[in-house]
Amino acid sequence: MNLQVSETFIFTSEVYYNQRYRQIVSMGGSRSSKTYSILQILMTELMKKRRIKITVWRDTKVTCRATVMEDFKKIIMFDEKVYLDFKENKQQGKFTYKKTGSEILFEGADSIGKVLGGAQDISYFNEVTEFSKDVYLQITQRTADKVICDYNPSKDFWLENYRNDPDTVFIHSTFKNNAFCPRNIVKQLLSYEPWLPDSYEIRGSEVFYKDEPISIENQPPPHPLNVKRKTANQYMWLVYGLGLGSEKPNRIYRGWTGITKEDFNELDYTSYFGLDFGTSNPTAIVEVKYDGNGAFYVYPRFYQALTSLDDSLPTVVSRIDSIKKGESLIVCDSAKSSYIDILATAGQLAVGAFKGPGSVESGISITQGFSIYYVLDEKFASEYANYSWHIDRYGKSTDQPVKSDDHYMDALRYIITYLVKYLNIKV
Numbered sequence: 001m002n003l004q005v006s007e008t009f010i011f012t013s014e015v016y017y018n019q020r021y022r023q024i025v026s027m028g029g030s031r032s033s034k035t036y037s038i039l040q041i042l043m044t045e046l047m048k049k050r051r052i053k054i055t056v057w058r059d060t061k062v063t064c065r066a067t068v069m070e071d072f073k074k075i076i077m078f079d080e081k082v083y084l085d086f087k088e089n090k091q092q093g094k095f096t097y098k099k100t101g102s103e104i105l106f107e108g109a110d111s112i113g114k115v116l117g118g119a120q121d122i123s124y125f126n127e128v129t130e131f132s133k134d135v136y137l138q139i140t141q142r143t144a145d146k147v148i149c150d151y152n153p154s155k156d157f158w159l160e161n162y163r164n165d166p167d168t169v170f171i172h173s174t175f176k177n178n179a180f181c182p183r184n185i186v187k188q189l190l191s192y193e194p195w196l197p198d199s200y201e202i203r204g205s206e207v208f209y210k211d212e213p214i215s216i217e218n219q220p221p222p223h224p225l226n227v228k229r230k231t232a233n234q235y236m237w238l239v240y241g242l243g244l245g246s247e248k249p250n251r252i253y254r255g256w257t258g259i260t261k262e263d264f265n266e267l268d269y270t271s272y273f274g275l276d277f278g279t280s281n282p283t284a285i286v287e288v289k290y291d292g293n294g295a296f297y298v299y300p301r302f303y304q305a306l307t308s309l310d311d312s313l314p315t316v317v318s319r320i321d322s323i324k325k326g327e328s329l330i331v332c333d334s335a336k337s338s339y340i341d342i343l344a345t346a347g348q349l350a351v352g353a354f355k356g357p358g359s360v361e362s363g364i365s366i367t368q369g370f371s372i373y374y375v376l377d378e379k380f381a382s383e384y385a386n387y388s389w390h391i392d393r394y395g396k397s398t399d400q401p402v403k404s405d406d407h408y409m410d411a412l413r414y415i416i417t418y419l420v421k422y423l424n425i426k427v
Helices: 007-016 034-048 059-066 068-076 082-083 110-116 135-142 156-164 181-191 224-229 234-241 261-265 311-318 335-346 359-368 376-386 407-422
Strands: 021-026 053-058 086-089 092-098 102-108 119-125 143-151 167-174 202-205 206-209 257-259 269-275 282-290 293-303 327-334 348-353 371-375 389-392 399-401
Touching: 007 021, 007 034, 007 167, 021 034, 021 156, 034 053, 034 068, 034 092, 034 102, 034 119, 034 143, 053 059, 053 068, 059 068, 068 102, 082 086, 082 359, 119 156, 135 143, 143 376, 156 167, 181 234, 261 293, 261 371, 269 407, 282 407, 293 376, 293 407, 327 335, 327 407, 335 348, 359 399, 359 407, 371 376, 376 407
Parallel strands: 021 143, 021 167, 053 102, 053 119, 119 143, 257 371, 269 327, 293 371, 327 348
Antiparallel strands: 086 092, 092 102, 202 206, 269 282, 282 293, 389 399
């Protein structure tokens, strides 16, 4: 079978067949053929090995079958003889290679029963940034052999912590490693380059100019044509062109500092609580302390959807050891007044947060005025890093935050704005 293969396929194959590595992480820019290359390798595994099971994962089953499964079909249809040796079960989203009995299943993490009950020889996480670490671990502990992931890089993503894992290898690729990338897409990606080509170099996951990482003070010469055309965009070039992690330019919060749980517990200040309700989305609770001098200390205490709870909401809240029933102030999402009433009836000092036109933007502005220290927590750190302003059609930041994965951020805003109003804290 003669497949069209990219340099990315060659890189990936070399490390895949190296028995040293259990986990292979393919990261890089747009159109580097990460997904295609991995699927080509998985197809050859199905054809060579008897009765193995491969599961391909996306955040939802619908997305997985509409994107990754369609790419797989294109690959096996490249050769009609190969295609006829595969049997497709459309209802199950499964292909079986008839000569070996091996199968590949396209699944979604929204099918929680599959996550908790399924087992496979190989797992492939397409766009792994869509998965929480908890779900990822549930799947990988049920995967006997290889774990493969791909993603566009993000400096704050939890998978970056695996760079020091001896069983994990990272592959970096860009559109330049894919000779089959359409010319018009190559042209568009190149139009983002903000600096003069060959005036800088990439070392690992950073860009260097004159032997120093680029910064506001240390910038390579500008790209004359792209700057003139106003297509140059440093963020787009770093992430989609070079496939490197970069901080979002429309990020809302910056400059917060991580601390330990012990650091927080040693602070001799009053504890207050913010609570954002979620039914299918997570309910988030934060504990905060104010030092009286412009700094809030934050301890993420709870993050779970109400529909997944085995106990009542009052029971869950009462289990947070620092909440003193009837004494500790809990400022809650006022859109869910029935939940506030439930907590109040159970004896908690629960009140509604300020709502109304402009309250979100005003609350964000108030929060930005303080120094924030937070107990290191994966989900809190992820929300903090990704909480961003909407971008309009002209590429400009609006004053409306993106409503996605903002549960801890909302809970924090509720309690800080409430305390500013009622304790007369100066921003």
